[in-house]
Amino acid sequence: MSKTKLDNVEEKKVPSFSSVIFVFLYLIVTMGISVLWLEIPIHITLVSAAIVTTIVAMMQGYSWEEIQAAILHGCSIAMLPMLILMIIGAIIGAWISAGTIQTIIYYGLQLISPRWFLVAAALMCSITSLATGSAWTTSGTIGVALMGIGAGLGVPAGMTAGAVVSGSYFGDKMSPLSDSTNLAAAVAEADLFEHIKHMIYTVGPGLALSLLAYAVLGARFGGETLDPQQMAVINETLTGLNQNFNLSLWLLIPPVAVIIMAVKKVPALASLIISALMGGVFALIFQGASIHEITQAMNWGFVSETGIESVDALLSRGGMQSMMWTVSLGFIALSFGGILEKTYMLEVILNKIEPLIKTTGSLVLTTLLGSLATNFSMASQYMAIIIPGRMLAPAYKRLNLKTKNLSRALEDGGTVFAPLVPWSLSGAFSAGVLGISTIEYVPYAFLCFFVPVISAIYGMTGFTMEYEDENQDKIDNNSETKAK
Secondary structure (H helix, E strand, O other): OOOOHHHOHHHOOOOOHHHHHHHHHHHHHHHHHHHHHHOOOHHHHHHHHHHHHHHHHHHOOOOHHHHHHHHHHHHHHHHHHHHHHHHHHHHHHHHHHHOHHHHHHHHHHHHOOHHHHHHHHHHHHHHHHHHHOOHHHHHHHHHHHHHHHHHHHOOOHHHHHHHHHHHHHHHHHHOOOOHHHHHHHHHHOOOHHHHHHHHHHHHHHHHHHHHHHHHHHHHHHOOOOOOHHHHHHHHHHHHHHHHHOOOOHHHHHHHHHHHHHHHOOOOHHHHHHHHHHHHHHHHHHHOOOOHHHHHHHHHHOOOOOOOOHHHHHHHOOOOHHHHHHHHHHHHHHHHHHHHHHHOOHHHHHHHHHHHHOOOHHHHHHHHHHHHHHHHHHHOOHHHHHHHHHHHHHHHHHHOOEOHHHHHHHHHHHHOOOHHHOOOOHHHHHHHHHHOOOHHHHHHHOOHHHHHHHHHHHHHHHOOOOOEOOOOHHHHHHHHHHHHO
């Protein structure tokens, strides 16, 4: 295959530092104004940022053909995630039609107390995501059910969503089945299982601190017993579910099947399609739904008509079309990211920073900030792993650090922060399936804050940092002491 102009190193046109700073300032300022003040749709803001970036790139010598190739490159990256998004929308519609979501909510409301709900929600999502390797699958299935349970228990939606996100991204980071976990190990050229074991040092304490925080938050919702108002809401919900749907433990087979297929390493897209079809079959068997009703729910979403406002609001959701807002945002965001990548704009900033890296602490901090910045600018956790990883790998080698230090830092800054960015794929998806804005759950997604902070502390202190030369940690610590 012949190289395009865009990929030919000899014709690489590196933009000026001032032009790159202008692009990022424009993005930050317009996003801030759009989200916090004027409420301009994020899609339009990103389109305007892409237009400004295109103009700047063309002023630096890039042709329209090269810019268009960069846009198509970003779209190619978006293709598989967007297909997965649409299938998850169909799964939600199919599982509600089948009664699977209702069954989880029904039994969950009877087994979980308000005080320990947030802890239980984070743990349930952690286990599910660890087994499936997908934060998206966990949030779009178990997470949806937990939002309903939380509403019935009187727990604020933002808190429930924060617990769902924290648990989902714990499993997404630690599972050998996760695409981001495999990507980070591959980019850093680290052994996958060495990478996972090394992440335990940051993600383990991060989850423990998160569970402690959820236990403290849960204490405000009382003890093991509920007040009369909460009991009335729960009883109304339980009655509505029981009278309008045929509930059975057999309906838990579809989510169990997803976990089994993940363990068997069935490709994510194939396993999700199978799960959606299983939901449709179960809807025929258990709820007596017609094929027309099932396919409508898979495409447009399920419409609940029980007459009970709380139940109908909870169950009227899902469908492939409900994901189109997120899908369109994904294509726009990754098209914009493609321009930034192929015109080397992020590389310019990272190259400016690299000469300042002299210690392990400064290197880890740079990796974390680089991943965070990429999440904000390119709206993709995958690019937040790939670009800083490629740029900073030589610095890790220069300081004689093992590659698993790089892979861990990439996930600590790239993967877990992604759902906190409203215009990122992860943030938009989480908000869409959980039915709540990103801004509302951000304060309660504790894992996403704890892990980067722990990682930075380890870098500064040298704790858990491993070197190719066993004596290098002593040398590095001595050099830092002398520098002080």
